[in-house]
Amino acid sequence: MLILALGLGVWEALVRYYDVPPWLLPAPSDIAGRFVKATNLLYHTGLTVLEALAGFAVSAVLGITLSALIVHSRFLERGVFPYIVISNAIPIIAVIPLLTIWFGYGIAPKIMIASIITFFPIVTNTTRGLKAADRRILDFMRSINATRREIFFKVQLPSALPYIFAGFKIAASLSLVGAVVAEFYGSDRGLGYLVITSATQLRTDLLFVSIIVLATLGVSAFALFGYLEKLALRGEQAQ
């Protein structure tokens, strides 16, 4: 905290002393002033968060479901999983224009991008977690005629939780990246739009404001899932 304050102080002093033009590097006080004055900031932030959240939610539901199916079916594991891995190698940015052609400039393609970009870490982590269940426990469950459903809900899913949360943590910040990048291309609102327009108009103070908001969002998302993880895994500590 002290270091942060000190850094900001030095920054402020240097900008003032050398009279750096505000389009190149605005002083912290200018940025703070812009932060207070930016009237639409809440609206843009809310929209981006909504897109990221929606994309994340879609991914989480579809991803965990698919992982459960993959673990239960050899066919899916061999037939579908490789495609998921391959699809992850496609630079997602290249797909945005295509989705925009198909689904227009609204909120839908942004949600899709956020969901596509988070899908891979969620699926791979969940699948790995579901497979990490203790083999002997699975034997034990089978020896007492547990149904697949019981094995899944009583053993596999709980043992996958740490892995799922690890995936969620990665996906949370990725979903923001997805939403913002999607907003770069063809959009008239959202933090991504704010970043692009403020950059092209050399409103560097606003650009800084957007970046700070995004950084805060990313860190909070990560922290939130860290907290949820701790709640969910209460009782069993790292073994």
Add this chain to the structure above:
Amino acid sequence: MRLEGVNVSFRTPDQEVQALRGVSLDVGEGEFVALLGPTGCGKSTLLRVVSDLTPPSSGVVEVRGGPAAGARHANEFGFVFQEPALLPWRSALGNVMLPLEVVRYPEQQRRARCEALLGMVGLSKFVNRYPHELSGGMKQRVAIVRALAWNPSILLMDEPFSALDELTKNQLQDELLEIWSRERKTVLFVTHNISEAVYLADRVIVMSPHPGRIVAAIPIELPRPRAPGVRETLEFVQHVKRAREALDRDARPSPRCATACCSGWRRRC
């Protein structure tokens, strides 16, 4: 329990491994049988075949007069492994309750039953502890009563004490004998510890690897109930000697792995 001419082979990408060859075995109701042999002799596979987790490639497996699958569906098997294999997110009590949830044990009686079982192995004060708060011996006690919870008639134990220190091991052996003498379960107890096999069992089945097969059956004629002092008697030592000789006699390496397998039990090659 009866096995006749049981063969089990697994196919790996480059070869076929015979885990069990021509295994025939009769185990009486309430008998305590130890399966003794070095690693890789198919002891664990034998347990899996008996409990219908691994199908035999050929041969007959009969449990209580019916096929093994029938016994499994009747929840006759209680499994205990080398590691406790408890669920870390459940307390000791929760872990013992797990099988009761699966076998649809009457709901009102579950808790009382599990608490009584944990009390029986001296864990009354630890019912609400999580596995990471328990010692190795305590965890294994939980695993044992978990396998007893729904009162199965057959206990399948796969080297349950081999990861424990000597003192804890002896303690648990005596506790197991006590439980067994009270509840009269049929026990198949896999171990590679000769004196453990002799101390616990009515009969020691000696097995040999590559391929896994039975090479000797040694009835243990030591009086019951057995107390730790038995270990120092001449009779006990003679039984241990016979078991060791049976193991050694068959420890000649098969030509295929004369060099690769020259370790442990195969010291003489």
